[in-house]
Amino acid sequence: MPKENKDYFAKTLEKGIRILNLFDENHPNWSLTEIAEQLKFNMTSAYRLVNTFVELGYLKKDHQSKRLRLGPMSFVLGNRLLYGFETNKLIEPLVDEIHSRHNISIDVTLFHSRQLVKVYRRETSNTLTYRQDAVSELLYCTASGKAVLAFLPAEKLNELIKSQSFTHRLENTITDVKVLHDDLERARQKGYALNNEEYINGLIAIAAPILGRPTKYPLGAVSFTSTTLDHTLAGFTEQYADVLCDLAKRLSDVCRGSDG
Amino acid sequence: MPKENKDYFAKTLEKGIRILNLFDENHPNWSLTEIAEQLKFNMTSAYRLVNTFVELGYLKKDHQSKRLRLGPMSFVLGNRLLYGFETNKLIEPLVDEIHSRHNISIDVTLFHSRQLVKVYRRETSNTLTYRQDAVSELLYCTASGKAVLAFLPAEKLNELIKSQSFTHRLENTITDVKVLHDDLERARQKGYALNNEEYINGLIAIAAPILGRPTKYPLGAVSFTSTTLDHTLAGFTEQYADVLCDLAKRLSDVCRGSDG
DNA sequence: TAAACTGGTTACCATTATAGTAACTAAAGT
DNA sequence: ACTTTAGTTACTATAATGGTAACCAGTTTA
Numbered sequence: 001m002p003k004e005n006k007d008y009f010a011k012t013l014e015k016g017i018r019i020l021n022l023f024d025e026n027h028p029n030w031s032l033t034e035i036a037e038q039l040k041f042n043m044t045s046a047y048r049l050v051n052t053f054v055e056l057g058y059l060k061k062d063h064q065s066k067r068l069r070l071g072p073m074s075f076v077l078g079n080r081l082l083y084g085f086e087t088n089k090l091i092e093p094l095v096d097e098i099h100s101r102h103n104i105s106i107d108v109t110l111f112h113s114r115q116l117v118k119v120y121r122r123e124t125s126n127t128l129t130y131r132q133d134a135v136s137e138l139l140y141c142t143a144s145g146k147a148v149l150a151f152l153p154a155e156k157l158n159e160l161i162k163s164q165s166f167t168h169r170l171e172n173t174i175t176d177v178k179v180l181h182d183d184l185e186r187a188r189q190k191g192y193a194l195n196n197e198e199y200i201n202g203l204i205a206i207a208a209p210i211l212g213r214p215t216k217y218p219l220g221a222v223s224f225t226s227t228t229l230d231h232t233l234a235g236f237t238e239q240y241a242d243v244l245c246d247l248a249k250r251l252s253d254v255c256r257g258s259d260g
Numbered sequence: 261m262p263k264e265n266k267d268y269f270a271k272t273l274e275k276g277i278r279i280l281n282l283f284d285e286n287h288p289n290w291s292l293t294e295i296a297e298q299l300k301f302n303m304t305s306a307y308r309l310v311n312t313f314v315e316l317g318y319l320k321k322d323h324q325s326k327r328l329r330l331g332p333m334s335f336v337l338g339n340r341l342l343y344g345f346e347t348n349k350l351i352e353p354l355v356d357e358i359h360s361r362h363n364i365s366i367d368v369t370l371f372h373s374r375q376l377v378k379v380y381r382r383e384t385s386n387t388l389t390y391r392q393d394a395v396s397e398l399l400y401c402t403a404s405g406k407a408v409l410a411f412l413p414a415e416k417l418n419e420l421i422k423s424q425s426f427t428h429r430l431e432n433t434i435t436d437v438k439v440l441h442d443d444l445e446r447a448r449q450k451g452y453a454l455n456n457e458e459y460i461n462g463l464i465a466i467a468a469p470i471l472g473r474p475t476k477y478p479l480g481a482v483s484f485t486s487t488t489l490d491h492t493l494a495g496f497t498e499q500y501a502d503v504l505c506d507l508a509k510r511l512s513d514v515c516r517g518s519d520g
Numbered sequence: 521t522a523a524a525c526t527g528g529t530t531a532c533c534a535t536t537a538t539a540g541t542a543a544c545t546a547a548a549g550t
Numbered sequence: 551a552c553t554t555t556a557g558t559t560a561c562t563a564t565a566a567t568g569g570t571a572a573c574c575a576g577t578t579t580a
Contacts, residue, residue: 033555079338085334528573535569
């Protein structure tokens, strides 16, 4: 093992990328001060990074207000990243098929480091819905999070459990490590994890892991979600657990080779 | 004027972004060596930058082949950049309206530094079509390029003309600076520029600049394209020049305030 | 089977870039 | 006119990067 690779990580690049990530549909414009405060960068660094993006055309600075927006190069890069990400091409048809057959809300997330990254989502029509962040570190209180945790090697699992906040969100939220371990063991047995209103009031879900080949390392998860208005968790599980596990297996097939 | 801002430009960030830009639909995977060669980076730098992206989840390294692909975080960033780029929300309806009314191929490009960046395109149905890069430095042989050049301040114009290659692509390609200046003067008079098979055989186009307010600096251009199979350039101009100029004016209205 | 090769990874350190402080400027508010 | 605020620039100790070279693990070649 080398000396933990601190030499081969470009901090400046990471900081710049974090700035780009601030801009989205809901936050289309930022002032330099806002950026510096949000990311805890000092003004000079923020200025240098932002200025770089402005010169390259990724950000655009309004000459009057000095506020920043995405520039045309960001649009080009966005297209490249979106259409260059091949995994979705493999995932989408599998999910679409189940979605259209069962009219059910499906989320596919990929696991990276300590985060779940949403890469595809289909919603049921005519039901309540919710909006979640594209990137989430909440593993202990979501079905997908628990599906991944359950199939992680013990060492990594313990490391991640330590990093979870265990905020008591709702009545059913698991706040005890022992209880979580039991819950994960159950998931391991059954092949899928549950969310019984542990994260959002009225929201229930089942999720199965997407496992890499040949390592069986969890690469992500696929979840079906519903509400207590439409299903009991038991009924929902009864009805869809097999479909879920089958879909997870097929997603594992197409994601094979991208282990690690 | 400060000392040309070399202190406030983060080279590492630029290099990293150039790596991300290599990945698209047509080039979804790269080896480290390919990246280093393509961008003229030494291996260590390329390795450090790539490793940063891998750790952050923007790239994914196949453990066997070591080849790199986009990772899930790139997908998230791609979405943010695409939907956070507001300009398109303003441009699209205006272009769509003309497109559906006249069934004509329309391209909107924004000008940055020395490049034309394509941000929106609608094509006619049932005609030959062509595929162009999203970012182009060819200004002397395209209608949009000449539309921008024609309305640039003299100083910037001369700087850019020096940087053009004037490669003799086709019979009609302008390769003489004097001839180009005459052509631009004509465009300035009429308010729009022409492309008479100067870039692609059989391709004709007319383009008008998108001008910033209040500076009248060209922010980009909108072009209508057709082929010699469908129109003569004279007939095409006769039929559409007014529609084009009207659209350009309306695009200039919605792009106002983003001057510079 | 060994030798050569290839592509990737790591060590090391001179060179260069960055973070942080502080000074400065321009615009907005009082 | 004074104060405040946000952005920009100057300066320099500290930290990151680039470049060379060594190293390693697979592959190909002899």
